[in-house]
Amino acid sequence: MTVTDRAVHKRVTVEASMDKAFRVFTEGIDRWWSREHHIGKADLERAVLEPREGGRWYEIGVDGTECEWGRVLHWEPPSRLVLAWQIDGSWTFDPTLVTEVEVRFVAETPSRTRVELEHRDLERFGDAQEPVRAAFDSPGGWQGLLDGFARATAA
Amino acid sequence: MATYQKALTALADPTRRSIFERLAAGPRPVVELARGLPVSRPAVSQHLRVLKGAGLVVDRQAGARRLYQLNPDGLGALRAYLDRFWDQALAAFKAAAEAEEAEAEQAESEQGEGT
Numbered sequence: 020m021t022v023t024d025r026a027v028h029k030r031v032t033v034e035a036s037m038d039k040a041f042r043v044f045t046e047g048i049d050r051w052w053s054r055e056h057h058i059g060k061a062d063l064e065r066a067v068l069e070p071r072e073g074g075r076w077y078e079i080g081v082d083g084t085e086c087e088w089g090r091v092l093h094w095e096p097p098s099r100l101v102l103a104w105q106i107d108g109s110w111t112f113d114p115t116l117v118t119e120v121e122v123r124f125v126a127e128t129p130s131r132t133r134v135e136l137e138h139r140d141l142e143r144f145g146d147a148q149e150p151v152r153a154a155f156d157s158p159g160g161w162q163g164l165l166d167g168f169a170r171a172t173a174a
Numbered sequence: 175m176a177t178y179q180k181a182l183t184a185l186a187d188p189t190r191r192s193i194f195e196r197l198a199a200g201p202r203p204v205v206e207l208a209r210g211l212p213v214s215r216p217a218v219s220q221h222l223r224v225l226k227g228a229g230l231v232v233d234r235q236a237g238a239r240r241l242y243q244l245n246p247d248g249l250g251a252l253r254a255y256l257d258r259f260w261d262q263a264l265a266a267f268k269a270a271a272e273a274e275e276a277e278a279e280q281a282e283s284e285q286g287e288g289t
Contacts, residue, residue, distance in 0.1 A: 027256050029264055031264040031265070031268050032268075033267075033268045033275075034275060035271040035274065036275070039271060039274060039275055039278075043274055044267055047270060047271075047274070051266040052263070052266070053263065053266060056263075130275070132271075134268075138256055138260060141256070
């Protein structure tokens with residue numbers, strides 16, 4: 020059992036150029052980030068990813084509050100991006116916690132891009148927390164993540 | 175690895191996901207979990223066994239009742255959660271990127287027609 024086994028691996032192919040795919044993923048994050056996924060108390064107004072190394076990625080609530088998610092660790096447009104995901108097991112920002120989300124963009128053709136994502140270092144979350152419970156407990160928190168479940172139970 | 179695969183498989187079923195989410199709100203006995211679900215109590219018990227086998231859920235005796243709760247050393251559960259999270263996020267990203275590409279193409283072809 021290696022550490023890699025604990026990482027989440029995803030792959031998606033998009034009918035768009037590498038450049039465009041990278042741009043939509045980063046600067047365009049607000050266009051695809053689900054409104055359900057926020058850690059602040061207020062509803063999500065906007066998701067922001069600052070397009071540079073050392074930049075922040077964060078949410079802005081409808082009440083204007085900013086909640087940080089982490090930092091941009093590597094900024095290599097249009098082929099690679101590494102984000103620090105610094106949301107801890109109780110779904111609050113923790114500057115001491117760093118799990119990494121690496122995203123690679125590979126051109127399959129000029130107009131088709133394979134996007135590979137790895138969310139690693141999950142063992143750093145530790146095992147003493149109740150992450151999922153906390154996630155669902157916080158009102159307006161990460162509900163709805165499991166495919167519309169929030170809707171089903173709210174009914 | 176086997177555990178994570180199991181967790182994902184277990185959560186692929188919508189009723190089990192529903193039970194999983196209910197447990198996220200705190201420990202519950204079977205009877206309470208079954209309330210409002212379109213399946214019988216024995217079926218809920220069966221789903222709980224699968225969730226337990228996948229390491230997502232644990233149970234304990236509390237007086238006369240058996241309570242089910244999310245596995246507190248929930249790395250497996252958290253990982254399963256993030257796995258689904260990224261599935262959904264990337265699907266939305268794909269849609270956004272392709273929509274933008276289509277818009278750009280359309281603008282291009284309209285421009286082409288204009289000249």
